Amino acid sequence: xxxPGSALASTAVTxxxxxxxxxxxxxxxxxxxxALADLVEQRLRAAPHLRVDRVGDNVVARTDLGREQRLVVAxxxxxxxxxxxxxxxxxxxxxxxxxxxxxxxGLAVMLELAxxxxxxxxxxxxxxxxGEEVAAVHNGLRTLLAERPDxxxxxxxxxxxxxxxxxxxxxxxxxxxxxxxxxxxxxxARPWMGRNALHRAGHLLAxxxxxxxxxxxxxxxxxxxxxxxxxxxxxxxxxxxxxxAVVTLNHRFAPDRTAAEARAHxxxxxxxxxxxxxxxxxxxxxxxxxxxxxxxxxxxxxxxxDLDVRAKLGWTDVSRFAAAGIPAANFGPGDSALxxxxxxxxxxxxxxxxxxxxxxxxxxxx
Amino acid sequence: xxxPGSALASTAVTxxxxxxxxxxxxxxxxxxxxALADLVEQRLRAAPHLRVDRVGDNVVARTDLGREQRLVVAxxxxxxxxxxxxxxxxxxxxxxxxxxxxxxxGLAVMLELAxxxxxxxxxxxxxxxxGEEVAAVHNGLRTLLAERPDxxxxxxxxxxxxxxxxxxxxxxxxxxxxxxxxxxxxxxARPWMGRNALHRAGHLLAxxxxxxxxxxxxxxxxxxxxxxxxxxxxxxxxxxxxxxAVVTLNHRFAPDRTAAEARAHxxxxxxxxxxxxxxxxxxxxxxxxxxxxxxxxxxxxxxxxDLDVRAKLGWTDVSRFAAAGIPAANFGPGDSALxxxxxxxxxxxxxxxxxxxxxxxxxxxx
Numbered sequence: 090x091x092x093p094g095s096a097l098a099s100t101a102v103t104x105x106x107x108x109x110x111x112x113x114x115x116x117x118x119x120x121x122x123x124a125l126a127d128l129v130e131q132r133l134r135a136a137p138h139l140r141v142d143r144v145g146d147n148v149v150a151r152t153d154l155g156r157e158q159r160l161v162v163a164x165x166x167x168x169x170x171x172x173x174x175x176x177x178x179x180x181x182x183x184x185x186x187x188x189x190x191x192x193x194x195g196l197a198v199m200l201e202l203a204x205x206x207x208x209x210x211x212x213x214x215x216x217x218x219x220g221e222e223v224a225a226v227h228n229g230l231r232t233l234l235a236e237r238p239d240x241x242x243x244x245x246x247x248x249x250x251x252x253x254x255x256x257x258x259x260x261x262x263x264x265x266x267x268x269x270x271x272x273x274x275x276x277x278a279r280p281w282m283g284r285n286a287l288h289r290a291g292h293l294l295a296x297x298x299x300x301x302x303x304x305x306x307x308x309x310x311x312x313x314x315x316x317x318x319x320x321x322x323x324x325x326x327x328x329x330x331x332x333x334a335v336v337t338l339n340h341r342f343a344p345d346r347t348a349a350e351a352r353a354h355x356x357x358x359x360x361x362x363x364x365x366x367x368x369x370x371x372x373x374x375x376x377x378x379x380x381x382x383x384x385x386x387x388x389x390x391x392x393x394x395d396l397d398v399r400a401k402l403g404w405t406d407v408s409r410f411a412a413a414g415i416p417a418a419n420f421g422p423g424d425s426a427l428x429x430x431x432x433x434x435x436x437x438x439x440x441x442x443x444x445x446x447x448x449x450x451x452x453x454x455x
Numbered sequence: 456x457x458x459p460g461s462a463l464a465s466t467a468v469t470x471x472x473x474x475x476x477x478x479x480x481x482x483x484x485x486x487x488x489x490a491l492a493d494l495v496e497q498r499l500r501a502a503p504h505l506r507v508d509r510v511g512d513n514v515v516a517r518t519d520l521g522r523e524q525r526l527v528v529a530x531x532x533x534x535x536x537x538x539x540x541x542x543x544x545x546x547x548x549x550x551x552x553x554x555x556x557x558x559x560x561g562l563a564v565m566l567e568l569a570x571x572x573x574x575x576x577x578x579x580x581x582x583x584x585x586g587e588e589v590a591a592v593h594n595g596l597r598t599l600l601a602e603r604p605d606x607x608x609x610x611x612x613x614x615x616x617x618x619x620x621x622x623x624x625x626x627x628x629x630x631x632x633x634x635x636x637x638x639x640x641x642x643x644a645r646p647w648m649g650r651n652a653l654h655r656a657g658h659l660l661a662x663x664x665x666x667x668x669x670x671x672x673x674x675x676x677x678x679x680x681x682x683x684x685x686x687x688x689x690x691x692x693x694x695x696x697x698x699x700a701v702v703t704l705n706h707r708f709a710p711d712r713t714a715a716e717a718r719a720h721x722x723x724x725x726x727x728x729x730x731x732x733x734x735x736x737x738x739x740x741x742x743x744x745x746x747x748x749x750x751x752x753x754x755x756x757x758x759x760x761d762l763d764v765r766a767k768l769g770w771t772d773v774s775r776f777a778a779a780g781i782p783a784a785n786f787g788p789g790d791s792a793l794x795x796x797x798x799x800x801x802x803x804x805x806x807x808x809x810x811x812x813x814x815x816x817x818x819x820x821x
Contacts, residue, residue, distance in 0.1 A: 261644060263643075263644070263694070265693055276769060277629075277681060277683045277685060277705040277707060278627060278629070278681065278707045278768040278769035278770070279681075279768055279769075280681045280683050281681075285663070285664070285683055285684060287660055287684040287685075287686075287687050287702075288660050288661070288663050288664035288683075288684060289664070290657070290660060290687070291656070291657050291658070291659065291660025291661035291662075291663065291664055291684075292657070292660075292661050292664065293657065294653055294654050294656060294657025294658075294660065294661075295654070295657035295658050295660075295661045296657075297651070297654050297657065298651070298654035298655070298657055298658065315643060315644065315645075315646045315647075317643045317646050317651055317654075317696055318651060318653040318654060318657075318697070319653075319690055319691070319692070319693050319694070319695065319696075319697060320653075320689065320690030320693075320697075321653050321656070321687045321688075321689050321690065321700070322687070322688075322690075323686065323687050324685055324686030324687065324688075324703070325685070326685070327631055327685050327686075327703070327705060328629070328685070328705060329685065330683055330685075331684070331685060331686075334687070336653075337690070337693070339643040339693060339694060341643060341644045402644040402645055403642060403644040403645075404644070
């Protein structure tokens with residue numbers, strides 16, 4: 090234990106495992122973030138160097154020091170439903186429990202830095218938002234960007250999603266398409282009187298199995314596209330040749346393509362297996378975000394801390410910042426592979442790596 | 456109108472269109488055949504040359520003249536649910552309505568011949584049974600063959616399913632198989648971490664699309680096998696690589712194969728696309744029936760009336776007679792393509808062709 094008054098005192102006092110455990114102990118399943126938002130708001134309001142605004146269950150705290158650069162650091166308050174892991178459990182340097190990795194560990198780091206660094210070298214906006222784990226219509230960051238863009242504006246942004254201290258830049262886009270293939274019904278004893286739409290789907294699915302996605306390198310990061318069938322539906326009765334097959338595709342596309350270009354690509358891939366009367370419908374789409382590593386704040390964060398960098402293959406809310414013209418990256422404690430699992434947990438070292446790197450950026454600027 | 460007492464009197468009195476309409480007017484959806492069974496039983500009991508037995512809603516009437524040969528003529532009492540066509544409508548020489556083709560036209564012919572030919576050249580057993588349009592467990596013919604085989608025994612059998620006066624011999628077997636293909640789940644942004652079971656199913660379905668069934672010729676009749684996917688199920692969530700695909704197949708096999716041989720054939724066709732851990736399960740199976748045209752009663756029916764003959768590709772209850780060692784064929788009025796449709800109907804000429812041919816067989820024997 091460090092001596093009272095030592096340079097390490099404030100760090101030593103805030104045990105990030107205990108701080109994260111305190112946040113895990115406040116349930117905040119999507120649509121029920123109020124109690125956690127209250128706690129976060131109270132903590133932030135106690136710091137006189139912060140201006141705090143609350144919009145619904147979204148809490149925004151800002152320094153206003155007139156610095157040349159402003160960094161936005163955002164994290165979501167909500168979790169998926171508990172799976173027998175609703176209560177935090179500390180075991181040495183590991184905290185187990187719902188949301189420990191995704192992403193209350195990140196929130197604990199944010200609260201720690203927001204309340205202890207009163208005079209950062211750059212201005213900072215801390216965004217704690219609701220509704221990330223559910224449909225986009227409930228997303229608090231989306232709400233803020235739409236209704237209060239002044240509150241969340243900045244020069245660059247970091248999103249505290251679990252990356253285990255790696256800088257995961259940009260994100261790939263995601264598009265779901267429903268492909269409807271048509272046939273003609275007939276009795277299965279006389280199938281030549283009809284046409285089996287499921288057999289037609291076979292050729293499409295086999296083509297997907299052979300699909301090799303592009304692997305474009307952007308800002309030195311390799312993205313990797315994918316095209317997967319996620320649902321197939323078809324069938325009328327046990328003795329009827331099916332006249333309809335619906336194949337739902339999920340396409341992940343790199344940030345060098347727009348959604349329109351991505352759609353055109355998918356249509357080209359499947360064109361051989363489509364006929365007049367078939368349909369291709371985009372069910373939903375989320376744009377990709379470019380890596381943004383060129384921005385001095387993100388470049389400095391990487392360089393001064395010798396961070397590993399990789400392309401973010403999944404879609405995250407960094408895309409919302411990118412769409413608002415704010416370069417953004419994912420950077421947080423915890424392993425994303427543990428998110429949404431019963432075994433969700435976070436390690437002390439992961440929390441401290443992120444705290445130290447982000448703290449360094451705030452203290453020294455770009 | 457023929458003069459009273461003319462040779463045509465009995466034919467003229469019984470208008471088969473009107474007789475069928477009277478049966479269509481008595482609803483007899485599966486599981487609700489009681490009222491129609493009552494009516495049929497009453498009509499049959501009024502004929503002193505018949506011995507009548509009733510087992511549940513199955514009615515059996517027999518001559519007992521000690522003839523050398525006994526023909527069984529069977530027809531089901533039940534219909535599928537009405538589709539706005541529950542009431543009979545006569546339009547000239549056409550009767551429209553639920554069950555007109557499948558198979559109250561056949562029942563009308565059976566009742567007419569059963570009650571008017573008191574001294575046939577062969578003994579006849581008339582079987583009116585319930586529960587043909589639903590699961591086999593409800594099938595009245597199955598019940599009689601199992602519980603009262605003495606009532607339905609004979610040298611050959613005819614089933615009055617709609618064949619529009621063609622002798623449709625034997626029937627193909629039908630087997631449903633559930634093929635379960637396995638993969639491994641992964642996030643669709645990193646599908647190479649898993650394996651898409653639906654993509655695997657694509658190769659299987661494409662192989663089915665290329666399948667060419669055998670066309671064996673038996674007793675001069677060409678059968679035609681088929682193998683169709685009737686259902687495909689698979690999918691976990693819009694962002695998850697599916698780890699399971701279940702393809703349900705329906706195989707129709709000719710009477711020169713047993714069910715075991717048919718199953719082995721299907722397994723051979725799909726073997727290339729199976730891997731350890733996959734499953735093939737026979738969901739249900741119904742045996743094929745050989746054509747039986749060698750039997751003198753069926754051969755005579757064909758020859759004396761110059762009937763067209765073809766293989767029955769669908770499965771019918773003739774298979775139950777065949778399994779009991781009784782050669783059987785399908786022979787009835789009405790077009791099977793109209794069965795189970797809103798536009799179900801039967802034409803007078805079709806009713807009369809069947810009545811005349813069957814009446815001739817009964818009067819003259821083999």
